[in-house]
Amino acid sequence: MLVGLAETLATSGISKLLLHAWERRYGLEPTERSPTGRRFYTREQVERLRLLKSCSDGGHRISSLVPLSNEALSRLECELEGRQTISEIIEAIKDMDSDRLQALLQARAETEAPEDFIRVTALPLMREVGSKWAAGEVSIAAEHMTTAYIKRILGGLFDRCPMPSPDAPRLIATTPEKEDHDVGALVVTLLARLRGWNALFLGASLPARDIADAARRREVVCVCLSALVGRRATLQLHLETLRSSLSPYIDIWIGGAAYGNLPPITGVSFMSNMDVFLEALATAAPALQKAE
Incomplete structure (x- = not known):
């Protein structure tokens, strides 16, 4: 019509x-x-x-x-709406009202699907808090408090993920040495689990040799790294060391502001946003199953 x-x-x-x-x-x-x-x-x-x-x-x-x-536009609209409705959460953060912050976040986690909570609440909130901290509107203590509650809720959302099948592709996610901001790596793990991958979160700040060892022991097809801060030369050396320590058949996917300006490295793919990462998951899984 x-x-x-x-x-x-x-x-x-x-x-x-x-x-x-x-x-x-x-x-x-x-x-x-x-x-x-x-x-x-x-x-x-x-x-x-x-x-x-x-x-x-x-x-x-x-x-x-x-x-x-239209699908991408709809997701973007949801993100925009989420940013407009987190003002109450921001006030709780500014006031260091941990009980109210926990209640507001938990209410959203219970009413939103896991991916919607990530897209509409968790990531926009962390970006907003980071911006306000940089502007001096939020204390570092408030930022740490927010991160702790977000990580707690994200961890609980793993219980809502389906169990991966025995032949599901495997990945691990972590951050490079001296990078303690691991929410991005935790989000990556959760998104992969929601899409049927056998994904393992390793925590933060791992040397290249330990990541490579975990990749071999887990028999993964992909290593995901997230970084918000860090010197360019240090991050590049960490990636090059990791790349040389891994089988060429293991992909490395990186994301986060700190990786945005690195020169291209063979066998390393930069995920500029969440949708690019989700597309990579969707594309890689069928190809891996076919190869097997």
Whole structure:
């Protein structure tokens, strides 16, 4: 069923002027035009226009949104909504009100699916707290308190994961030496478990030789590393040492701000965001099963 222009504008929330501008700049043309020039859209197109409007209102540039699928736009919209609704949690953090913080986080964990809790609550909250700490609005003690509660809840979410099958692909996740921020590695492990991988979280700050030893003992196909801070040269040396210590058939996936500016290393893949990591999980699993 096609939808006319008036209903499209009302449902999507965009103006006629903006719609015409997007048509010219980004090719967002209607599915059909009548002989008299009337525009008609599919329901999917109307929803896409609504998502584009919602995400652009949330601060994202329309040019960066247009290439995304409706599914990706919907996830982004959920993240934006999550950021807007964590103000009460932030106030509890600022006040060092641990009981209220725990209650608010636990309530979200019980009402949101594990992946939604990660995407909508945990990661946006940690980014917000990190920004406020850098700006002097939140103390380091408050940041540590928040991290402890987030890790406690994420750990509990493992109980909601299905048991991996005996032939499930295996990975381990940790952080390099002197990197104590291990929430990212914990999230990676949980996401992999939710998708059927046999994933093991090793904690924080491991030397390359210990990671390589764990990889061999666990017979993994992938090692995941997360890092928010650290000197570029140190991180690069750690990765190169680890890469040379592992079988070439074991992938290394890295993520986090500290890894963003490293030069490419053969056999090491940078995961720029959560969706890239999830796509890598989905792509790798069937290929590994086929190889077996």
